[in-house]
Amino acid sequence: DDLVGMDNLVANTAYLRAQQIDRTELRKQRLTMTLPKPRRCSAQQAAVGQKYESLCEQQPIGKKLFQQFLLASKPQYAAATMFLEELNKWSFAEDQTREKLQQHILTEFCQPASKCFISYLRGEAAEILHHLSNKNFDEEQMDKIREATKDFLKGKPFLEYLQSSFFYRFLQWKEFEKQKITDKYFYEFRTLGRGGFGEVCAVQVKHTGQMYACKKLNKRRLKKKGGERLALLEKQILEKINSLFIINLAYAYDNQTHLCLVMDLMNGGDLKFHIYNLGKRGIRMDRVIYYTAQITTGILHLHSMNIVYRDMKPENVLLDGKGQCRLSDLGLAVELPMGKTICQKAGTTGYMAPEILRQDIYEMVAARLPFKDFREKVQNDEVTRRTLEDKCKFEHKDFDAPTKDLINRFLKKKVENRLGCNADLRQAFFQSINLHRLEAGLVEPPWVPKSNVVYAKDTNEFKDVSEEVDIQLNHKDENFFQEFSTGAVSIQWQKEMIESGVFDELNSHQMNGQSCEPRWK
Ligand code: ADP
Ligand code: MG
Ligand code: MG
Numbered sequence: 001d002d003l004v005g006m007d008n009l010v011a012n013t014a015y016l017r018a019q020q021i022d023r024t025e026l027r028k029q030r031l032t033m034t035l036p037k038p039r040r041c042s043a044q045q046a047a048v049g050q051k052y053e054s055l056c057e058q059q060p061i062g063k064k065l066f067q068q069f070l071l072a073s074k075p076q077y078a079a080a081t082m083f084l085e086e087l088n089k090w091s092f093a094e095d096q097t098r099e100k101l102q103q104h105i106l107t108e109f110c111q112p113a114s115k116c117f118i119s120y121l122r123g124e125a126a127e128i129l130h131h132l133s134n135k136n137f138d139e140e141q142m143d144k145i146r147e148a149t150k151d152f153l154k155g156k157p158f159l160e161y162l163q164s165s166f167f168y169r170f171l172q173w174k175e176f177e178k179q180k181i182t183d184k185y186f187y188e189f190r191t192l193g194r195g196g197f198g199e200v201c202a203v204q205v206k207h208t209g210q211m212y213a214c215k216k217l218n219k220r221r222l223k224k225k226g227g228e229r230l231a232l233l234e235k236q237i238l239e240k241i242n243s244l245f246i247i248n249l250a251y252a253y254d255n256q257t258h259l260c261l262v263m264d265l266m267n268g269g270d271l272k273f274h275i276y277n278l279g280k281r282g283i284r285m286d287r288v289i290y291y292t293a294q295i296t297t298g299i300l301h302l303h304s305m306n307i308v309y310r311d312m313k314p315e316n317v318l319l320d321g322k323g324q325c326r327l328s329d330l331g332l333a334v335e336l337p338m339g340k341t342i343c344q345k346a347g348t349t350g351y352m353a354p355e356i357l358r359q360d361i362y363e364m365v366a367a368r369l370p371f372k373d374f375r376e377k378v379q380n381d382e383v384t385r386r387t388l389e390d391k392c393k394f395e396h397k398d399f400d401a402p403t404k405d406l407i408n409r410f411l412k413k414k415v416e417n418r419l420g421c422n423a424d425l426r427q428a429f430f431q432s433i434n435l436h437r438l439e440a441g442l443v444e445p446p447w448v449p450k451s452n453v454v455y456a457k458d459t460n461e462f463k464d465v466s467e468e469v470d471i472q473l474n475h476k477d478e479n480f481f482q483e484f485s486t487g488a489v490s491i492q493w494q495k496e497m498i499e500s501g502v503f504d505e506l507n508s509h510q511m512n513g514q515s516c517e518p519r520w521k
Contacts, residue, residue: 008458011190021209035172044171052154060494061173069166077157079116083109092440102137120152181253181487191462197221208500213265216258220468234331239489244441245298247328250492254485268319269455286446291325293430298327306336323445
C-alpha cells in the first residue's frame with residue numbers, strides 16, 4: 001500500500017514539474033532547428049489553396065505572416081492592419097478603456113492629416129468615416145468600416161502577399177506542419193483518467209514544452225467492440241472545431257498498439273470531481289453561473305456548426321489550469337446533414353442539449369440529480385417515469401429564486417412550453433457576466449486551480465489489465481489506422497508554434513542565416 005502511494009507521489013511530482021518548464025533551456029536546444037524548404041512549391045501552393053479567410057485570418061501563422069507583410073510594404077497596408085488590431089481591442093474592451101481606445105482610433109486613423117489615415121475607404125464606408133465622431137462611434141458603424149477594410153485587404157494587398165517572401169515562409173511552415181508524428185515527439189506523464197478504449201495521460205511536446213492530454217484508443221479493443229467508425233467520427237468532429245469552450249485536437253497519430261488523440265490538457269479536473277470529491281459537496285453559485293455561461297457558449301458554437309453534443313454531464317466538463325471550462329468527450333456528438341435544423345431533430349428525439357444542461361446546473365448546486373438522489377438505488381425505468389411525470393423539488397438551500405425559475409423553465413414537460421437555447425434567455429440568466437467578453441475568453445474565472453495540486457484520482461485507480469490477445473489486425477485495419485493518423489491539426493499546431501516562441505525564433509534564424517529567398521512564381 002505504501003509503495004502504491006509512493007508511485008502516485010512520484011508520478012504527480014514529475015507531472016507538476018513538467019508544467020513549470022524552463023524556457024531558456026528549451027530555446028538553447030532549438031538553436032540548430034531550421035525550417036524545411038517546401039519540397040515542391042507548386043504542389044504545396046495548390047494544397048494550401050487561395051482562400052483569404054483560411055490563409056490570412058484562420059491559420060495563426062498565416063495571419064502573423066500576412067500582418068508582417070502588410071507592415072513591411074506600403075503605409076496604407078500597414079495602416080489597415082494596425083487599424084483592425086485597434087478596432088478589435090476596442091470591441092472587447094471594458095467601459096473605461098473603451099473610451100480611451102475610441103479617442104485613440106479617431107485621432108490616429110480617422111483624421112486626413114494623421115500619418116495612419118485610412119484613405120483606402122470608398123463609397124459608403126468613406127462617407128461614414130468622414131462623419132465619424134465621439135457621438136456616433138458604435139458597433140454598427142465600425143462593422144461597416146471593418147468589412148470595407150477587409151475587402152480592401154482581400155484585393156491587391158493579398159495578391160501581392162501571395163508573391164512575396166512572406167508567403168514563401170508560410171509554405172515552409174506548412175511543410176514543417178506535415179511532419180510525421182510518433183511517440184518520440186512527446187514525453188509521457190501520469191494517467192489522468194480512463195475511457196472506454198484506454199487511458200488518457202498527460203504528455204509534453206519535447207521541442208516546445210507544450211503540455212497536452214493524450215487519449216489512447218486500444219486498436220484491438222476498438223476492433224473487438226466495433227468502435228472504429230465512432231472513433232474516426234470523434235476525431236473528425238474534434239479537428240473541425242476551434243473554440244475556447246470545447247476541447248481542441250492538436251495531433252492525431254498512432255503507434256503499434258493505440259490510436260492517439262492529443263488534446264488540450266485540462267489539469268483542473270472534471271466537474272464531477274469538483275462536485276463530489278473535494279470536501280464540501282457542490283460548487284459555489286458564482287462558479288456555477290460562470291461554468292454554465294461557458295458551457296452554453298460551447299453548445300451554441302457546436303450548434304452553429306450543425307453538431308449536436310448529446311453527452312452533457314459534469315464528468316465531461318473539464319477545467320484548465322486557469323479555471324476556464326471546456327466540453328470534452330465528443331464521442332457521442334453527431335453532425336446533422338445540411339438542411340435539417342437542430343430544432344426539428346431535438347423536437348422529435350428529445351436529446352436537445354439545454355434540456356440536459358439544466359440538469360447539469362441542478363447537479364452543480366445540489367450535488368445530486370433532479371430525479372435521482374446521490375447514491376440512490378433506483379431502476380432506470382423509475383428515473384424515466386419521474387423525469388416525465390414528477391415535479392422537480394429543490395431541497396438544497398443553495399437554490400436561489402432565479403436559478404429555480406431557470407431550471408423549471410428548462411424542465412417543462414411539454415416541448416412547446418420549454419425554453420430553448422436562445423440568446424435572450426442567456427442574456428437574462430447571465431446578467432452578471434459580459435457575454436461578449438466571455439466569448440472571447442476575457443472574463444476572469446471566479447476560481448483558479450492550485451498549481452501544486454493534481455485534480456485527478458490516484459494513478460493506481462486507472463490500472464489497465466485486460467489485453468485483447470485473440471484479435472488479429474489485418475490490411476483493412478491498417479488502412480483505417482492511416483486514415484485516422486493525420487498528424488498535426490493546422491490551427492492548434494500553429495498556435496503552439498507561436499505561443500512557445502518557436503515561430504519567432506525560427507523566423508529570425510532564417511533571416512540571419514541565408515540571404516533572402518528568391519522570388520518565385
Ligand atoms: P471516453 O470517451 O472513453 O469516455 P473520455 O474522453 O471521457 O473517454 O476520457 C476519459 C477520462 O479521461 C475523462 O473522464 C477525464 O477524467 C480524462 N480526460 C479526458 N480528456 C481529458 C483532457 N483533455 N484533460 C484531462 N483529462 C482528460
Ligand atoms: Mg467519457
Ligand atoms: Mg466518449
